[in-house]
Amino acid sequence: MESVARTAALVLYLWSVFMQSSRISALGVNELLYFRIISPEEIGYIFSAAPAKDFGGTFKSFYDEIFLVPADPADGCSDMKNQDVIQGQVILVERGGCSFVQKARHVEEAGGKAVLIADNAEDNDSQYLDMVADGSTAKPSIPALFLLGRDGMMIRRSLQRQALPWAVISIPVNVSALASFPFNQPPWTLW
Template structure:
């Protein structure tokens, strides 16, 4: 009986989280993609990201351990100076300076497997933006995802504090199979 009550409470809690999230973000839980930071430990959470609306590819494989490498320059709008470590990795860039499509193309040309574009509004912890095509004909084929500004800032800050060139992540993560999903989300993010 006690186990059934706990399970019912968890289901109710998850539904409440979903409803609140849908109201604040405008996106449903199935419209987001999730990734887990494995290392460093201080940001070992499950993060959500919104896929681009009309450009970029989809993940055809699941990556249990892949690097999340911050771009240099951070906005990814010009030639990337640390491209030697981009080959086959997920690249973190910041919004601003050029279109989402241009950022994704620069990452793809540097050998990145996917791009996470973090909002440049570092206080944004709940509003996903729709990333749309900029009208150019050369569209990137790698997955392009929008990351909340606070999440991007916290990831970058952790890597800078520890002088690490990358985080280790798994992407995508199926959160519907995780009973403890609400407990593994970043504490600074509104859920």
């Protein structure tokens, strides 16, 4: 039993080294991307998100520890007021108020590395939306992902409750490398 645990730990370590040293290839159509919240521990789960259909970039690096910063304003429809903490981080934005493309552009202009757009239907724990371009010519180049509404709400509530300015996440996470370990998925979301 101990040797199985050592082998599993070695496989996980080697995968981590590989991911850090290689480029992440683009996802196929209808594939989900996964990220893990490292801190705060109360929401230390693996979450899934759906990449935008026809705009935004792909992750070219693995971020072992990067901040997930809630946008200010929350809908991301105007210039970011918290640019000082957005620079180089992943930004959590709420759906509504303007197009997905506009939100991603505002985050990119503020220096964000990627944007997670959480559904504004806070009871949505299973339905991913197709984020499509809005017809504008200026498309963002950062990764843009759709996050279930319940996941976004739970993340924001946890940060507010603990008066934290951000969560620490790992993105993207290869869940197939975790096959021998139990998924630590959010208890409110069915996969």
